[in-house]
Amino acid sequence: MRFAKLYSIPLTAALVAQAFPQVLAAEPKIPPGAGMSASTFVENQGLYISDGIRSKPDKGVPLYKQFISLNLSTAWESDAPAWTDLIYRETKDEYDGQGTMTITKDGDALIFFDDRIIHNYDIKSKQWIQEYSMNWTSHLFSGGIVTDLDTGLIYGMEGLMGRAKNHEVNPDDPWKFTEFNPVDKSFTSVEKRGPPAALDLISMVYSSVAKRIFGYEPNQLHDNKEALWSYNITSKDWTPVNATGDIPPLRSYPCFVSAYGGKKLILAGGLGIKPIAILNDVYSLDVSTLTWTKLANMPLTVVGHSCAVSGDSFVAMGGLTDWVVANDEGPAILNLTSNTWGKRYTPTPPGQTPSSADRTHLTLSKAVFVALAVSSLITL
Ligand SMILES: *[C@@H]1O[C@H](CO)[C@@H](O)[C@H](O)[C@H]1NC(C)=O
Ligand SMILES: *[C@@H]1O[C@H](CO)[C@@H](O)[C@H](O)[C@H]1NC(C)=O
Ligand SMILES: *[C@@H]1O[C@H](CO)[C@@H](O)[C@H](O)[C@H]1NC(C)=O
Ligand SMILES: *[C@@H]1O[C@H](CO)[C@@H](O)[C@H](O)[C@H]1NC(C)=O
Ligand SMILES: *[C@@H]1O[C@H](CO)[C@@H](O)[C@H](O)[C@H]1NC(C)=O
Numbered sequence: 001m002r003f004a005k006l007y008s009i010p011l012t013a014a015l016v017a018q019a020f021p022q023v024l025a026a027e028p029k030i031p032p033g034a035g036m037s038a039s040t041f042v043e044n045q046g047l048y049i050s051d052g053i054r055s056k057p058d059k060g061v062p063l064y065k066q067f068i069s070l071n072l073s074t075a076w077e078s079d080a081p082a083w084t085d086l087i088y089r090e091t092k093d094e095y096d097g098q099g100t101m102t103i104t105k106d107g108d109a110l111i112f113f114d115d116r117i118i119h120n121y122d123i124k125s126k127q128w129i130q131e132y133s134m135n136w137t138s139h140l141f142s143g144g145i146v147t148d149l150d151t152g153l154i155y156g157m158e159g160l161m162g163r164a165k166n167h168e169v170n171p172d173d174p175w176k177f178t179e180f181n182p183v184d185k186s187f188t189s190v191e192k193r194g195p196p197a198a199l200d201l202i203s204m205v206y207s208s209v210a211k212r213i214f215g216y217e218p219n220q221l222h223d224n225k226e227a228l229w230s231y232n233i234t235s236k237d238w239t240p241v242n243a244t245g246d247i248p249p250l251r252s253y254p255c256f257v258s259a260y261g262g263k264k265l266i267l268a269g270g271l272g273i274k275p276i277a278i279l280n281d282v283y284s285l286d287v288s289t290l291t292w293t294k295l296a297n298m299p300l301t302v303v304g305h306s307c308a309v310s311g312d313s314f315v316a317m318g319g320l321t322d323w324v325v326a327n328d329e330g331p332a333i334l335n336l337t338s339n340t341w342g343k344r345y346t347p348t349p350p351g352q353t354p355s356s357a358d359r360t361h362l363t364l365s366k367a368v369f370v371a372l373a374v375s376s377l378i379t380l
């Protein structure tokens with residue numbers, strides 16, 4: 001009845017704005033959280049998040065279409081983070097496309113691999129600047145992606161969709177690891193067998209300090225004890241890392257990001273395997289000693305979240321809190337120096353380096369849940 005009365009008033013924009021401020025507000029204070037998004041970040045600049053899902057990963061689950069940035073160059077509080085809705089570009093249907101994202105070595109553009117289509121997003125002008133298609137086989141980058149921040153080469157792990165014959169997963173099926181040069185668009189794919197086969201997603205990070213790629217993949221079908229792998233860019237080989245210390249329990253779809261220019265790698269949350277449970281634990285790997293140290297737990301258990309490291313701050317947002325429900329809480333911030341979680345983000349002041357600053361980045365694939373739905377590796 002109250003509504004009827006309201007509607008009888010001539011509704012000028014100003015009146016509507018008075019009556020329904022929340023309707024006309026350009027954007028919610030906190031962006032709706034999504035899980036399994038593609039994301040990447042540039043320290044002291046921004047965390048970029050594309051697409052994702054807001055409910056249980058399954059066949060037919062709609063893609064949550066979004067492309068947003070979280071501003072890492074300015075201070076904010078978790079309940080009102082500085083974020084921006086960016087121009088969304090259509091991707092292929094989630095069951096055909098692969099939609100995974102990484103960054104150029106100078107941190108000036110984002111590169112989206114949408115199966116054979118590559119989109120480039122210019123960070124400064126906030127515009128899509130280029131789109132081209134590649135003549136390569138499907139899903140070469142859907143199992144994981146990473147940029148070598150020294151050479152600018154992009155490395156991609158072939159996803160399960162490219163390999164699974166009739167949706168049957170054979171852990172010893174061959175898989176491809178691809179090196180792509182975004183400048184001249186040349187690429188080479190090397191075929192491998194055995195772990196780390198990206199039967200789930202392999203989360204890859206580049207360490208400028210170690211000059212190599214690290215990959216985290218629990219690889220359940222091989223029943224690995226080791227989930228941490230290292231890729232030697234020269235010999236083009238993956239080897240198990242055999243790290244020591246507080247070894248994280250095996251998990252799928254954690255955040256795995258690099259801090260301090262690759263001196264430390266941070267692993268957070270994800271879907272624990274034994275027992276199956278969504279996790280909130282956080283670990284830091286010292287790359288020089290290959291020792292894990294357990295850090296303070298995240299405020300929420302979360303899987304498929306998006307993360308960034310900027311200076312001394314580890315930032316986690318979105319994801320699915322219990323595999324079914326999207327995490328709509330604002331970003332949570334871990335101060336890596338004091339090992340305490342808080343709600344305030346403070347950028348590193350210009351000219352001041354934290355322990356050692358560098359660009360680092362993370363990527364997850366939005367198509368992860370496709371592999372999951374297809375392979376039924378995990379049933380919750
Ligand atoms: C972040 O916020 C600062 C200060 O308001 C602004 O100058 C900058 O352009 C913003 N960056 C992005 C990527 O939105
Ligand atoms: C694409 O690759 C296939 C096989 O490698 C080749 O036969 C074909 O000519 C290529 N097409 C183009 C347009 O380059
Ligand atoms: C990587 O491989 C090259 C060539 O085989 C070798 O010389 C180098 O020592 C390897 N690096 C590491 C860190 O294992
Ligand atoms: C890690 O352990 C495996 C199996 O025990 C071994 O073959 C490999 O050489 C070890 N790698 C390193 C880098 O120590
Ligand atoms: C992290 O904590 C330390 C020690 O309490 C403090 O000095 C520093 O300012 C904090 N850093 C950030 C980015 O909040």
